[in-house]
Amino acid sequence: MFDFKSRRSRVIDKLKAQGDAVAIVTDPDYVFYLTGYHGALGIEWGRPNIFIQTVDGESVLLVPLMEEEMAHRQTDVKRILPWTDGIDEEWRPHLQEYLDKYRNDKVAVDYTSIPRLVWDFIGDVIPKERISDIGKEIDRLRSVKDEKEIQVARHAGEVAVEMLKGAMKVAAPGVYEYEVELASKEAGTRHAAGLMEKYYRDVQPFNYPGIGNKQIMSSGGEITMCHHRSSMTKLVHGEPFFICHCGTAEFKNFFVGFDRILFPGDINDEAAKMLEVAEEAQKAALSRVKPGAYAKDVYNAYAEVIEDNGYPIPFRAGRSLGFSYNAWPALEKGSGAVLEEGMTFAVDGATDSDNYRTQVGDSILVTKDGFEYLTPFTKDHNALIVGK
Known part of the structure; x- marks a missing residue:
């Protein structure tokens, strides 16, 4: 579905620019971005999936034996080396092969993501002063989406909106929160399945x-x-x-952010007034979104509205979206990151008080002239009344 070979080629360019001979990548989101492989289990189980990219073009995946068949089906990487829990030093001999080959060269790793046990193993062979970070460069590559990624982003936004619609159908005074969650997930799952049947049958x-x-x-x-x-x-x-879809609304490994305040039975005047400020803060932030804008300026517009209305700043104005829960760059104070066409963000507004907390959030795509909503949905308070 995606051009993984082109993505790896851009990593090779980064390696050449940094003077590195090989990249050793362990973050599951990075591995997926560069290969298409996404294992059923991640590093939290102590089963690292390791991707190796050499500057001369060799690509290698080290995967648990139980996921070898899946890896061959998911990726165009030709060399896949399986390993088994507790047998023959697991993944270490495979990685050692490449560490020995490049022991006199510079090696790049995804520094902030690499598990300690893998970091220590590499450090026993490669001196720390010859280990550099490739993670920031991969983040930059991932931040601008191509046409196929944008299609997935739009579909992920659709799924999030359908989840909220499903939630609103059952949300009413006297209904348990978990019942709303069940309805939301059913609506999102059914819509996702329909999109996959229509647009993605080739990746079954x-x-x-x-x-x-x-x-x-x-x-x-x-x-x-x-x-x-x-x-x-x-x-x-x-x-x-309050209902927030961060971390639940996901489609084809693409995550979006989407938040609304609903009013069971009737509008709450105090919360509604707070929500108006949150919405104005989001609107101010969005007014600054365009190619060439600084992330810090988007944040400043958001923060000014909140502070002028007497509320504390609850968090940054937003974050980059993609094939991770949270990605670079963030719309935060002092950030010199420059927005580019093809970037995707969650952009929020929020207010806090002793009695209530309100938040509004949407996912957007940066376009050549400004932005496009990935989660187009009403902010009309009367339309957000549920269970009347």
């Missing part, structure tokens, strides 16, 4: 429509908690209900 059997992770949502006395998950709390008439 790796179309995974199911929506995962616990849904961020809060209501009642818990609404002031930013990352509260769906619970046994029942929605209350007149009390605002």
Whole structure:
């Protein structure tokens, strides 16, 4: 589906520019971006998936034996070296082969992501002063999306919107939060499956429509908690209900951000006034989004609205989106990152008080003239009343 060979070619260019002979990449999101391989288990299980790219063009994947067949089906990388838990030093002999080959050269790693056990193993062979970071360069490459990635981004936005529509159909006073989560995930899964059937049949059997992770949502006395998950709390008439799709709304490994405040039964005036400020902050941030803009200027526009209305700054104005929960660059204070056409962001606005917390968030694509919503959905408070 994606041109992985071209992506690897750009990494080779970066290696040449840095004077590195080989890159050793372990971050699962980076590995997927460069190869198309995404294992069922990640480093948190102690089973590292390691991608090796040499400056002379050799590409190699080290994967657990149980995932070897899947790797061959997912990637165009020809050399795939399997290893087995607890047998023959696992992945180490394969990696040692390349460390020995390049022991007199500079080696690049994804510095902020590499597991300690892999870092220590490399450090026993390659002196630390000859190890450089390739992660920042991969982040820069990933930040600008090509045409196929933008298609996936738009579809991911569709899935997020359908999730919210599904949630709104069942959300009402007296309904448990977890019941809203179930409806949201069912709606998102069904829409994702439809998109995969229509647009992505060529990549079967790796179309995974199911929506995962616990849904961020809060209501009642818990609404002031930013990352509260769906619970046994029942929605209350007149009390605002926050629902956030960060980490759940995902399509073909592309993650989006999308937040709304809903009003079970009727609008809550205090929360509605706070939400208006959050919406103005988001609007101000979006007004600065265009190619050539500085990330810090987007943040400053957002922050000015919030502070002028007497609220504390709750977080940055947004973050880059893509094949990770969180990517570079961020729309944050002092950031000199320059926005480019093809970048994708979650852009937020929020307010906090002792009684309530309100937030609005959307995913956008930077276009040649400004931006395009990936999550086009109403902010009309009357339209956000549920369970009337």
